[in-house]
Amino acid sequence: MNFLKDLFGFFSKRKKFWLIPIIVTLLLFGSLVVLTSGSAIAPFIYTVF
Secondary structure, eight states: HHHHHHHHHHHHHHHHHHHHHHHHHHHHHHHHHHTTTTTHHHHHHHHHH
């Protein structure tokens, strides 16, 4: 939780709020790839990219 606190402090101090949607999108795509690797959903993910 300390990491999230420091990250939010960085965003608020340096006014880099435009990075938040980029980080959230990358985290969602990363979790999608990790959670669906080796499953039956994998062929459908390849069509998205």
